[in-house]
Amino acid sequence: MITILRLGHRKDRDKRASMHVALVARALGADGIIISGEPDDELLQRIATVGQKWGGKFKAEYTASYRTALKKFSGKKVHLTMYGMPLQDVAPKVASEKNLMFVVGSEKVPREVYEMCDYNIAVTNQPHSEIAALALTMRECCGTRIYSQRFPKGKLRILPSEKGKNVEKI
Amino acid sequence: MITILRLGHRKDRDKRASMHVALVARALGADGIIISGEPDDELLQRIATVGQKWGGKFKAEYTASYRTALKKFSGKKVHLTMYGMPLQDVAPKVASEKNLMFVVGSEKVPREVYEMCDYNIAVTNQPHSEIAALALTMRECCGTRIYSQRFPKGKLRILPSEKGKNVEKI
Numbered sequence: 001m002i003t004i005l006r007l008g009h010r011k012d013r014d015k016r017a018s019m020h021v022a023l024v025a026r027a028l029g030a031d032g033i034i035i036s037g038e039p040d041d042e043l044l045q046r047i048a049t050v051g052q053k054w055g056g057k058f059k060a061e062y063t064a065s066y067r068t069a070l071k072k073f074s075g076k077k078v079h080l081t082m083y084g085m086p087l088q089d090v091a092p093k094v095a096s097e098k099n100l101m102f103v104v105g106s107e108k109v110p111r112e113v114y115e116m117c118d119y120n121i122a123v124t125n126q127p128h129s130e131i132a133a134l135a136l137t138m139r140e141c142c143g144t145r146i147y148s149q150r151f152p153k154g155k156l157r158i159l160p161s162e163k164g165k166n167v168e169k170i
Numbered sequence: 171m172i173t174i175l176r177l178g179h180r181k182d183r184d185k186r187a188s189m190h191v192a193l194v195a196r197a198l199g200a201d202g203i204i205i206s207g208e209p210d211d212e213l214l215q216r217i218a219t220v221g222q223k224w225g226g227k228f229k230a231e232y233t234a235s236y237r238t239a240l241k242k243f244s245g246k247k248v249h250l251t252m253y254g255m256p257l258q259d260v261a262p263k264v265a266s267e268k269n270l271m272f273v274v275g276s277e278k279v280p281r282e283v284y285e286m287c288d289y290n291i292a293v294t295n296q297p298h299s300e301i302a303a304l305a306l307t308m309r310e311c312c313g314t315r316i317y318s319q320r321f322p323k324g325k326l327r328i329l330p331s332e333k334g335k336n337v338e339k340i
Contacts, residue, residue, distance in 0.1 A: 016186065016187060017186060017190075020187075020298070020299035020301060020302070023296075023297055023298040023299055024298045024299050024302040026296070026298070027293075027294045027296040027297070027298040027302075028294065028298075028302075050297060054296055054297060082328060083328055083330075083331050083334065083335040083336065083337075084330065084331065084332075085330045085331070085332055086317065086318075086330055087317060088314055088317045088318070111334075114333050114334055115333060120331070120332060120333060122328070122330060123197075123317065124197045124198065124316075124317055124318075124319065125327075125328040125330060126193075126196070126197035126224055126319075126321065126328075127193055127197070127220060127224060128190070128193040128194045128196070128197040128198075129190035129193055129194050129301050129305075131190060131299050131301040131302050131305075132190070132194040132197075132301050132302055132304070132305035134302070135299075135301075135302035135305050135306050136305050136306070136309060139306060139309055144258055146294075147256065147257060147258045147293070147294055148256075148258075149294065149296075151296065157295075158252060158253055158292070158295040158296075160253075160254060160255045160256055160292060160295060161253050161254065161255070161290070162254075162255055162290060163284050163285060163290060164253065164281075164284055165253040166253065167253075
């Protein structure tokens with residue numbers, strides 16, 4: 001089980017970034033995302049629509065308290081932050097865990113999140129993108145199986161193509 | 171040499187997404203980014219500011235014609251698209267190349283881009299994020315060395331930390 005916890009979503013400013021986080025999580029095989037911050041029904045709806053169209057069982061929900069979500073979660077909690085320990089050093093420890101929560105911040109992450117998580121992981125210690133950080137963390141913790149997930153019951157499927165676009169209706 | 175070509179930048183809508191693309195490219199060791207679409211001096215300036223602060227030699231420039239940028243480039247051109255061939259199959263062929271351009275679209279990518287590039291690569295054939303696609307493509311084509319790049323002449327450096335933030339002025 002892989003769950004993403006998105007911290008501090010801001011309805012206007014993070015509209016696209018939070019959607020990217022959710023889509024990446026889904027495409028690479030996470031089971032669901034919990035979004036905290038400002039409530040945003042439209043975002044939840046857009047994520048659900050992608051699932052209806054492209055298949056799979058990915059779930060998105062809102063929480064009014066990231067603290068409760070962190071406390072309730074029984075597996076290992078991995079916070080992605082540019083200040084943390086190198087991904088390549090921590091990933092082998094995390095890889096054997098069966099139940100993982102990846103915690104992805106937006107602007108300023110409260111101090112207690114660093115304390116409440118089991119690991120604080122950095123992807124390069126340079127400023128970049130929480131979207132890329134999530135993708136690379138899933139790559140190193142879950143291996144290359146992230147690239148070949150199955151998405152049953154979708155309405156559309158892409159057939160890989162060398163030069164064009166080939167979309168099949170199912 | 172690794173160059174990113176960002177297609178169809180829209181000054182308002184892609185402000186953050188293009189910045190994320192540039193920052194990911196820089197953090198993972200690309201040499202520079204060429205941005206096409208709407209001219210955006212502020213974006214170029216913000217990328218330059220990150221370099222002054224955090225070091226390294228990453229370059230950002232604007233081109234009025236992505237076509238010219240593609241034609242002028244002498245190495246292998248790799249277009250990231252959800253319609254392409256699986257990353258995990260193509261990456262080994264690309265990995266041995268010394269001079270690579272990763273082409274990253276925004277909304278609608280012109281047909282000719284598919285033709286002008288040597289490879290069209292898909293990261294999962296599912297809808298997600300060009301930012302994550304770039305990160306994972308660099309991971310599979312360049313290996314784990316993307317995580318330990320050097321950024322000389324910066325003013326700030328992060329010392330990895332298990333629970334907090336540790337930023338050093340240089």
